[in-house]
Every structure is written in C-alpha cells, then in structure tokens.
Amino acid sequence: AQxxxxxxxxxxxxxKEAVTLDCTYDTSDQSYGLFWYKxxxxxxxxxxxxxxxxxxQNATEGRYSLNFQKARxxxxxxxxxxxxxxxxxxxxxxxxLNTGFQKLVFGxxxxxxxxx
Amino acid sequence: xxxxxxxxxxxVLKTGQSMTLLCAQDMNHEYMYWYRQDPGMGxxxxxxxxxxxxxxxxxxxxxxxxSRLKKQNFLLGLESAAPSQTSVYFCASNDGWGAHTDTxxxxxxxxxxxx
Numbered sequence: 655a656q657x658x659x660x661x662x663x664x665x666x667x668x669x670k671e672a673v674t675l676d677c678t679y680d681t682s683d684q685s686y687g688l689f690w691y692k693x694x695x696x697x698x699x700x701x702x703x704x705x706x707x708x709x710x711q712n713a714t715e716g717r718y719s720l721n722f723q724k725a726r727x728x729x730x731x732x733x734x735x736x737x738x739x740x741x742x743x744x745x746x747x748x749x750x751l752n753t754g755f756q757k758l759v760f761g762x763x764x765x766x767x768x769x770x
Numbered sequence: 771x772x773x774x775x776x777x778x779x780x781x782v783l784k785t786g787q788s789m790t791l792l793c794a795q796d797m798n799h800e801y802m803y804w805y806r807q808d809p810g811m812g813x814x815x816x817x818x819x820x821x822x823x824x825x826x827x828x829x830x831x832x833x834x835x836x837s838r839l840k841k842q843n844f845l846l847g848l849e850s851a852a853p854s855q856t857s858v859y860f861c862a863s864n865d866g867w868g869a870h871t872d873t874x875x876x877x878x879x880x881x882x883x884x885x
Contacts, residue, residue, distance in 0.1 A: 699860060699876035745812060758874060760812035
C-alpha cells in the first residue's frame with residue numbers, strides 16, 4: 655500500500671523568504687510519480703509540480719522546486735521568494751506509474767501562512 | 771477553456787434526501803474521479819471512471835453511486851444522505867496515459883452539508 659505523510663500541520667514564513675514543506679512517502683513500487691497541489695482558501699486544487707521516480711534531476715516549475723531524495727523516500731516542496739498569494743493548503747500526493755488505473759494517494763496537507 | 775466544472779457549488783440537504791452532483795470536463799479526458807475532502811484527512815477517492823460507460827469503486831464508495839453515460843460528464847449520486855456525508859466533494863480528470871499527463875485537473879468543489 656502507498657502512504658503519504660506530511661508532518662507539518664502549519665508553517666509560517668515571511669514574504670520573500672524560502673520555505674520547505676515536508677513530504678515523506680511509503681511504497682513498494684519501483685515506478686511512481688509524486689505531485690504537489692495547492693489549495694487556496696477559494697477551495698480549488700491547483701497542480702504545482704510533478705516528479706517521476708526515475709527522473710534523475712529534481713523538478714522545478716518557476717518558484718517551486720521538488721527536493722527528491724529517493725533513498726530517504728522524501729519529496730519536499732521548496733517555495734523560493736514567498737509571496738502573500740502563496741498562503742494556502744499544500745498537499746503532497748503519489749501514484750503508481752505504468753498501470754491502467756491512476757489512483758492518487760494524498761497526504762493530510764500543510765497550511766502555509768505567508769506574512770508581510 | 772472551462773476545464774473541470776462542478777454543479778452545484780453549495781448544497782444543504784436533510785437526512786434521507788437524495789441529490790446528484792454533476793461534473794463536466796471539456797478536455798476530452800478519459801479518466802474521471804470523485805473525491806471527498808474532510809478536515810485533517812486529505813482527499814479520499816470515492817469512485818472513478820476509466821472511460822465512458824465504466825465506473826469503479828474507490829476507497830470510500832459506500833452511500834454513493836456514479837454514472838458516466840457521456841465521456842465529458844461524471845455524476846455522483848447520494849440516494850439517502852447522512853450527516854457523515856457532510857464534506858467537500860471534488861471532481862478531477864486526466865488523460866490516463868503518459869508521465870506529464872498523469873496530472874489530475876480538479877474542479878472547484880461542492881460543499882455539501884447534511885443536517
């Protein structure tokens with residue numbers, strides 16, 4: 655079975671600083687994908703970044719980067735130069751690859767608050 | 771491009787009432803999903819569909835039924851609502867193949883309260 659653990663219920667950061675949101679996962683699969691989603695107060699789930707288990711380089715998307723440490727089974731999200739609009743819930747998720755059905759397993763989320 | 775839309779956005783039901791939540795996507799995605807989100811529990815998969823005319827159970831299917839008569843629509847039904855079904859419901863869709871298209875695109879959510 656797959657499991658995602660996000661141990662930080664809440665995080666605080668000042669505007670323009672960098673912040674790391676932790677995510678560890680457990681799986682026996684060799685081929686899997688890791689995702690981060692943002693959920694602002696308006697409620698929608700917004701895809702941020704994806705990392706495949708066989709990708710050798712850490713994924714980056716603008717101010718978002720994924721610090722992927724396969725041996726430690728961690729996939730932390732790094733947000734550089736935080737903005738007030740980054741205040742939201744952040745969810746880490748994973749799924750098997752190369753299977754017909756794509757079930758996403760989510761963590762419980764981390765609430766990020768960016769202060770001026 | 772509307773993406774994934776859900777109707778209604780909010781609904782209040784009495785115990786025992788029935789209702790249907792509608793999800794529509796205009797991206798020609800094969801796969802569609804219904805999740806529920808409860809405080810402190812992340813998102814849990816209720817039902818999913820891997821193509822028109824197909825449905826399957828997810829993690830928490832009890833008390834819900836679904837139908838996918840058209841590729842672009844995925845309906846979630848509650849036949850006899852219970853207070854335990856008070857939640858925020860999300861629909862999602864994706865292509866169903868390839869690494870980058872593994873990404874699921876979510877609708878805005880439906881907040882349901884059962885009294």
